[in-house]
Amino acid sequence: QVQVVQSGAEVQKPGASVKVSCKASGYSFITYYIHWVRQAPGQGLEWMGMFNPSGGNTVYAPKFQGRVTMTGDTSTSTVYMELSSLRSEDTAVYFCSRDLWDSSGCLGFWGQGTLVTVSS
Amino acid sequence: DIQMTQSPSSLSASVGDRVTITCRASQGISNHLAWFQQKPGKAPKSLIYAASSLQSGVPSKFSGSGSGTDFTLTISSLQPEDFGTYFCQQYKSYPPTFGQGTKLEIK
Numbered sequence: 001q002v003q004v005v006q007s008g009a010e011v012q013k014p015g016a017s018v019k020v021s022c023k024a025s026g027y028s029f030i031t032y033y034i035h036w037v038r039q040a041p042g043q044g045l046e047w048m049g050m051f052n053p054s055g056g057n058t059v060y061a062p063k064f065q066g067r068v069t070m071t072g073d074t075s076t077s078t079v080y081m082e083l084s085s086l087r088s089e090d091t092a093v094y095f096c097s098r099d100l101w102d103s104s105g106c107l108g109f110w111g112q113g114t115l116v117t118v119s120s
Numbered sequence: 121d122i123q124m125t126q127s128p129s130s131l132s133a134s135v136g137d138r139v140t141i142t143c144r145a146s147q148g149i150s151n152h153l154a155w156f157q158q159k160p161g162k163a164p165k166s167l168i169y170a171a172s173s174l175q176s177g178v179p180s181k182f183s184g185s186g187s188g189t190d191f192t193l194t195i196s197s198l199q200p201e202d203f204g205t206y207f208c209q210q211y212k213s214y215p216p217t218f219g220q221g222t223k224l225e226i227k
Contacts, residue, residue: 035216044207044218044219044220044221045164045207045209045218045221046218047215047216047217047218059214059215061215095163095164097164100154100166100169104211105152105211105214105216106152106154106169106170106209106211107154107156107164107166107209107211107216108166108169108175109166110163110164110165110166111163112162112163113162113163
C-alpha cells in the first residue's frame with residue numbers, strides 16, 4: 001500500500017536551516033508529484049511547493065521562493081525539503097503529500113508530519 | 121491565487137445529526153475540489169476528490185457536491201468519531217489552496 005513516512009521532529013535556532021525527509025513506498029516513485037504543506041500551531045494548511053521526481057523540477061509558493069529547496073533521490077524514493085533562514089514564524093508541522101493521481105495537484109496520501117520548532 | 125472560503129468556521133452537532141459544510145471558491149474551479157478530515161495531532165485524511173467522488177475506504181455517510189464556485193460536504197448520521205476539522209482544497213490551478221477549516225464538535 002502507498003506510504004509516505006517523514007523524518008522526526010527538529011529543533012533549530014533562528015537563522016539556521018532544517019531539512020525534512022519524506023520516504024515513499026508502495027508505488028512507482030517517479031510517477032507522482034510530492035507536495036509540501038505546513039500547518040502552524042492552531043492554524044490552517046499552507047502549500048509550500050511541489051517536487052516532480054521524474055526530472056526533478058519544482059514549483060515553489062512565492063512566499064517561500066529563495067528560502068526553500070526541494071530535492072529527491074530516486075535510489076531511495078525519498079524527497080527532501082530544506083528551509084533556510086528560519087524564524088520563529090516557521091514553527092509548524094510540515095507534511096509531505098503525494099498526488100492522488102499523477103500531476104493532479106489533488107493531495108491524496110499524507111505523511112505523518114514533522115514538527116519543526118524554531119527557538120533560541 | 122484562488123481563495124477558498126469555508127463556512128461555518130465551527131459547529132456543534134449531536135450524534136445522529138446531518139451536517140453540511142460549505143466551501144466557496146473565488147473563481148470557477150469546475151469540480152477540482154477535495155475534502156479532508158483532520159484530527160488533532162494527525163495528518164489530514166482524504167475523504168472526497170473531484171467534488172463528489174468518495175475516496176477508497178471512506179464511509180458512504182460522507183458525500184460531496186457542487187461545481188464551479190460552490191461546494192458542500194455532508195455528513196449524515198453523525199457519530200462521535202466524526203469530530204475534527206474539515207478542510208477543502210482546490211487543485212484547478214497552482215498554487216493549490218485550502219479553506220481555513222471547519223471545526224466540528226460533537227455535543
